Amino acid sequence: MYNAAGPAMTSPSGIVTLALVGLFTAASPPSPAASPSAPAQPTRTAPVILYTDAPSGPTSGGENNHGGYLSIFGKNFGDRSGLGTKTKVFVGTAEVANYRYLGPSVVFGKQRIEQLTVQVGALGKMKTGTPAPVKVVVNGVASNTDQTFTPSGGRVLFVGLNGNDANAAPNDIKRPWRHLQDQPAQRGAYFAMRAGDQVVIRGGKWSDADGIDTTWMRFGKDATKKGTATGWIHITAHPGPINGNAIENVSYVAPADKAGGIQGPWSAIRGVSGSYISVSNLHLAASATTKSDGAPINTQYSDGPWRIVNNELGPWPSTLAAPENAKAGGVAGGGNPLTVYGNYIHDIDCASGRTYNPLENHGIYIDNDGAYDIGWNAIFAIRGGNGVQTYNNGSGGSQVTNNVSIHHNFFYGSTGKHGVNIADGSGAGFKVFNNVITDTTGAGIRFNSTEIRAKIWNNTLFNVNRSRNPRLGALANDSTGKPGGIDVANNIIWPFPGTAYTGGTVGFGSESAWTNNLFYGAPDAPDKSTATNAVVANPQLANPGMDFRLQPSSPAKDKGAASVAGVVTNDFNGVPRPQGSGFDIGAFELP
16 A cells, blocks of 8 residues: 555555545546645644554564554654654653654545554553553654553554464464454454454455455454453554555455455444454455445444544445445444544445446445544545435434534545435534535535534535536535524535536525535525625635635635634644634635
8 A cells, every 4th residue: 555655655456546646437527637636735843643543552562572553643744764763753751662654644645644653662661551642753843742542451463464373373473363354264363352452464465255244354242352442452554664664555355245344243242342443554445246235344333432544445346236236335334433534435336337326335334323533534436426425214223323523534526426415314413624525426515314413614615516417506405404403604615617506405494504605606696595694706726626725815715704613623734723813714724
C-alpha cells in the first residue's frame, strides 16, 4: 500500500492510490485527469494530531522486546529525514523506542493527512492500564495532547505467509502464524489472541478464507476473543524496518463465493466476542462473486467499540444478482461506538453488469443503532450505491439508528446514488459537517426518514445530481419528518448545471430550517423556505471541481451563522473557526 519514495502510493494492482488518480473505470464520471487534487495546507508550525489507530497496546515483547506499534495521524509532522531526531514521539513523559514510518497516510491525496508510525517500547515502565497523552514534537514544537495510549500488558502475535501454525510463538517475529484464523483446523493467531494483544500481519498477497463462515477472520463464540477498555485487540500491518519508511503492503482479496474480510459476531452471540477491536493499515478488497455479506470490514452485530483507521478498502466489483446481491459496503454493520477514520474506500459495485441493479452496496453502510463517528475518509467511485448510507429496517434488533457524525470526508463519484443517504429508520443525533461532496449521480445529501433529527452544517456540495433527475436536487427529501428536524446552515450548494437546489417526493417544508446557505448554479432562485439569510452568488472557489477552498474575495466569507459553533470548531483542513468576524460558508474557512 505504501511507497516511501514520495507522495504517491501504489496498490498491488498498480492503481495509484495516494494521489487518487487512475481509479475510475470508463463507466465512471469524470475522467482520471479531472479528479480533484488536494488543497494545499495552510502554513503552520505546530504539529497537529487528529487521531491514532491503537488506543492501547503491548509495551514489551515483539521485536527486540519493544512491544507493539502505534500509528499517529495528523499534520505538520516534519520531513522524513528528521524522523527520530527532529521529529520525536512521546507517550506521557517517555520517548518511544524506535521510529518506523513518516509520510503520507492512505488519504493524503485528498486530506493532506500524514502518518507517523512507531514502536512504543517500555515507556519508562508505565503502569499497565493507565492512559497517557501522545505527543509529537517537531523541531522542539509540541503538538496537542488530547489523544492517549494505554499500556495493555498484551503480546504481539505475528502472522505471515511463511508462517507455521504448529510452532508459532507470541512475541517472536521469526515464528509467525500462517493463518489469521483457520476454523476447520482450529489454528491460527485468532486461537491464541486475547485482550490487549496486537496481531501484526506481514506483507504479501493474501486470499485465505478458512475463518468462520469462509471469512479471513470472524469473531465467534469464544469469550476470550474480546478486548477491554484498557486492552484493545489491534489488527494491523507490519510497519517495516526501523527508520525504513516502508510499511509492508498487506493486500487481502476475498475469493469468489466466500465471505472474506474481517467480520464481527452474528446476532445470536452479540456481546460474547469482538468488542474493543481496532483494524488499521491494511488493504482489503473482494472479488466479483464474494458473498453478499462479504464487506472488506463488516462489524456485523458487534456491541463495539470498533476502530477502523487508515485502510484501503476496495475494489469490490460485485456482480451478484438480486436478491443475493451484496448488501454491505467497504465498511458495514453496527457498533456502539464505531469509529471510521482516514480510510480510502473506493470502487464498490452492486450487481455490476446485471439488467437489474438494486444499488445496495455502499461505501459505508450503517444498519443498526449505536454511535458512529465517520471522519477524514476519502470515499470514491461508489458505483453500487451511496457514499454513506444509514438504513434501519429493524433486523439488527433496533428500530431506529441514532448518533451518527459524518465530518471532514471527501466524497467523489458516488455514481450509483447519493453522497450521503440518511434513509429509513434514521433518528436523532445526526451531524453532517465539513464534508466536500462532489460529482454524485444522485443528490449530494438525501433524506427519507420520519424520525430524522439532523444538523447539516458547513458542507460544500458541487456538481451533484449529475443524472439531471428532475425529481432530485442538490439536497432531496422523500419523507415527511418532524417539524424543524433538519437544520441546514452554512452550506455551499452548487448543483450540476441545469438542476435544482432542492427536490424529493416531499421536498423541504416545515420539517426543515434553512439559514445562511450559499446557492449558485441552478436555473431558479432558492425556494422561499430555504432562503433565510441566503447568499445567492458565485462562491468563488479556488478552482471549482478541483480545489474547493474559498478565494479571499468570496461572498461566503464571514456570512455563516454562528449557531453551528458548538459542533463546527474548525474547517475541512483543520483551520479553527471562525477566523474573521463570522463563520465562512462551506467546508473551508479563509485563514
